[in-house]
Amino acid sequence: MRGLVTKALANFFTVMEGGAVRQCRARGVLKKKGITILVGDVVEVEPVGATEGVIVEVLPRKTELVRPPVANVDQAVLVASMAVPDFHPRLLDRMLVTVQAAGLRPLIVLTKTDLVTAEAVAQAMAPYAQAGYTVLPVCAQTGDGVDAVRAQLENRISVFAGASGVGKSTLANAVLPGLGLKMGEVSRLGRGRHTTRHVELFPFGSSGFIADAPGFSQLDLLVQSDELRRYFPDFEVVARHCEYRGCLHDEEQHCGVKEAVREGRLSRSRYDSYLAFLRELQEKEANLY
Numbered sequence: 683m684r685g686l687v688t689k690a691l692a693n694f695f696t697v698m699e700g701g702a703v704r705q706c707r708a709r710g711v712l713k714k715k716g717i718t719i720l721v722g723d724v725v726e727v728e729p730v731g732a733t734e735g736v737i738v739e740v741l742p743r744k745t746e747l748v749r750p751p752v753a754n755v756d757q758a759v760l761v762a763s764m765a766v767p768d769f770h771p772r773l774l775d776r777m778l779v780t781v782q783a784a785g786l787r788p789l790i791v792l793t794k795t796d797l798v799t800a801e802a803v804a805q806a807m808a809p810y811a812q813a814g815y816t817v818l819p820v821c822a823q824t825g826d827g828v829d830a831v832r833a834q835l836e837n838r839i840s841v842f843a844g845a846s847g848v849g850k851s852t853l854a855n856a857v858l859p860g861l862g863l864k865m866g867e868v869s870r871l872g873r874g875r876h877t878t879r880h881v882e883l884f885p886f887g888s889s890g891f892i893a894d895a896p897g898f899s900q901l902d903l904l905v906q907s908d909e910l911r912r913y914f915p916d917f918e919v920v921a922r923h924c925e926y927r928g929c930l931h932d933e934e935q936h937c938g939v940k941e942a943v944r945e946g947r948l949s950r951s952r953y954d955s956y957l958a959f960l961r962e963l964q965e966k967e968a969n970l971y
């Protein structure tokens with residue numbers, strides 16, 4: 683029997699097949715071969731009785747994310763809050779690079795819009811909308827924007843990613859009423875407690891799934907420094923004016939990207955993220971040799 687791993691806790695896996703679930707262990711040989719099993723994996727199971735089984739094979743993955751650890755998702759819902767915790771464009775930019783490099787479609791959701799002015803929301807959204815990303819503001823309090831998020835989740839496997847406390851579980855509960863995921867208490871806000879402790883996939887609509895996941899603040903960039911610019915689609919048009927074909931938009935003269943930033947046509951925050959990531963990757967690469 684073939685199924686989908688919807689939950690992984692210690693060495694126990696929940697495998698779903700046609701709406702029914704089995705509690706499974708992994709065959710020892712998988713571990714010996716160094717094969718890990720992730721939520722989202724499609725696996726071959728030898729049934730044991732009516733409700734249990736043994737995972738004997740993991741099928742090749744279409745996509746794989748390290749953080750949150752999940753396989754085969756098509757879309758990453760990058761959740762960032764406007765306040766509590768504060769909006770951190772750097773972390774959002776980092777997540778954008780990571781998920782695009784992993785071959786996922788990014789969807790940006792800005793939460794807690796009730797805690798700031800409409801102007802602040804518009805300002806936060808602008809650079810990302812300009813870059814061509816879909817950016818949706820939501821407020822869990824009023825339910826504003828929840829339908830628009832729901833529409834983006836149809837027929838896809840999506841994972842919710844973002845810092846702890848930004849409202850991932852709250853959003854999952856809002857798009858899928860009755861889910862009943864545990865959410866952070868207001869009294870704990872801002873203290874960086876992790877309410878969600880594992881990744882879990884839930885069926886959504888007729889053929890979709892959504893995965894809630896624990897929050898994170900650290901995220902390794904798994905790309906080459908000279909490939910980084912590929913993951914900044916907002917640089918593409920202005921980079922046509924760079925004098926050098928391989929321009930890294932760093933120290934080069936006559937750089938279309940730097941010119942656009944100077945003239946206010948490209949977000950400085952986005953460029954600052956790019957430069958910070960470029961340095962980080964260049965340092966990492968220098969330490970390898």
Ligand SMILES: Nc1nc2c(ncn2[C@@H]2O[C@H](COP(=O)(O)OP(=O)(O)OP(=O)(O)O)[C@@H](O)[C@H]2O)c(=O)[nH]1
Pocket residue numbers: 793794795796797820821822823845846847848849850851852853864865866867868871875876877878879895896897898
């Ligand atoms: N004011 C306001 N508070 C919100 C909103 N969305 C979520 N919250 C609150 O933010 C807190 C954290 O929400 P969670 O959904 O637990 O956050 P999370 O991203 O799942 O956090 P982790 O599981 O720790 O990663 C809760 O107290 C929510 O009630 C919103 O739109 N407005």
Ligand SMILES: [Mg+2]
Pocket residue numbers: 850851852864865866877878894895896897
């Ligand atoms: Mg949570």
Ligand SMILES: [Zn+2]
Pocket residue numbers: 921924925929930931932934936937938939940
């Ligand atoms: Zn350039």
